[in-house]
Each structure stands twice: as structure tokens, then as C-alpha cells.
Amino acid sequence: MDSREALVALNMVAHVGPVRARQLLEHFGDAAKILSASKQQLLHVRGIGEETADSIAGWEKSVDLAAEMKRVADSGCEIVIQSDAHYPELLREIYQRHKGEFQWRINSIDRLSGSTRFREAVELGLLESLIQELQRESLRFQEQSAPYLLYPRR
Numbered sequence: 001m002d003s004r005e006a007l008v009a010l011n012m013v014a015h016v017g018p019v020r021a022r023q024l025l026e027h028f029g030d031a032a033k034i035l036s037a038s039k040q041q042l043l044h045v046r047g048i049g050e051e052t053a054d055s056i057a058g059w060e061k062s063v064d065l066a067a068e069m070k071r072v073a074d075s076g077c078e079i080v081i082q083s084d085a086h087y088p089e090l091l092r093e094i095y096q097r098h099k100g101e102f103q104w105r106i107n108s109i110d111r112l113s114g115s116t117r118f119r120e121a122v123e124l125g126l127l128e129s130l131i132q133e134l135q136r137e138s139l140r141f142q143e144q145s146a147p148y149l150l151y152p153r154r
Contacts, residue, residue: 004079005065006031008072012063015052017125023047024056035059047124 001009010021010031027045028034034042034056042053055062072079080087121130 001032001035001065003030003032003083004081005069006035007081008068008079009035009059009063009065010056012065012068013059014055014062015124015126016056017123019123019125020047020052 010016010024016024024034024042024045025031028037037056039053039057042048042056043050048056082092118130121127
């Protein structure tokens with residue numbers, strides 16, 4: 001597997017969003033090393049918990065890389081990665097240019113949401129699962145508070 005295929009596979013792994021992918025790449029150096037790492041090695045990376053480590057360590061069970069690469073080829077697309085000579089320079093520089101701005105946004109999200117739980121979900125690409133969790137909590141609250149309502153919901 002070359003680095004291009006490894007990056008495609010990494011981006012298809014559940015619980016790995018852009019922030020986690022960057023953390024993993026900074027720690028391991030390249031995507032192929034991440035995908036071949038053991039669960040224990042993955043757990044040493046800041047922000048990687050049991051569930052994410054399991055997903056990455058068992059990526060071959062959930063990711064059909066061959067089918068994805070065929071889909072890319074059949075559609076006439078090309079996967080461009082940062083090490084490619086024709087990778088857009090502005091994209092290569094964007095993170096460095098706006099590093100301070102990202103920190104400002106993190107602090108703003110904390111103020112807006114009132115919790116680091118929301119910020120972490122945004123950073124780790126888990127916003128959808130947080131929304132589902134909050135919906136479940138809301139339903140539990142509605143069920144628990146229903147007997148105390150003066151005007152019951154219909």
C-alpha cells in the first residue's frame with residue numbers, strides 16, 4: 001500500500017476526522033505506519049481513546065480500500081496529497097497561516113457552547129455522534145419531567 005492509498009484508508013476509518021488524522025500523522029509520520037500500528041501504540045497518541053484505537057487497528061474489517069480506489073479510478077478522479085508536486089501551495093500553507101485563528105475559534109466555540117465537550121466533538125469530527133447523544137439525553141429528560149408538567153405535551 002502506498003502513502004496515497006494509506007491516506008484514503010485512514011480517512012475512511014470511523015472516529016478519525018481531520019484533527020485526529022493530523023495528530024496521528026504528526027506522531028507516526030505517515031498514514032501507512034498509522035494503519036499498521038498496534039492498539040497500544042495508537043493509545044499513546046494524545047486524543048486517541050479505546051474506541052478510536054480499535055477502529056484504526058481493525059481498519060481492514062470496516063474499510064474496503066480496493067473498492068474505494070476502483071471508484072476513484074472509474075470516475076476519472078485523481079487523489080492529490082501534500083507530497084505531490086502539483087498539490088496547491090495555498091492548501092499546503094493554510095494550516096500554518098491560520099494557526100492562531102484556529103485557537104481563537106476553539107476558545108469561541110467553548111464560550112458559545114459552554115463546554116469543552118462540544119469543542120472536542122468539532123475538533124475530532126464527532127459532531128454527529130454528539131448530536132445523537134444530546135438528542136437521547138433530551139428524550140430522557142422529557143420522559144422524566146413529563147409527570148411534573150402542568151400542561152402535558154401532545
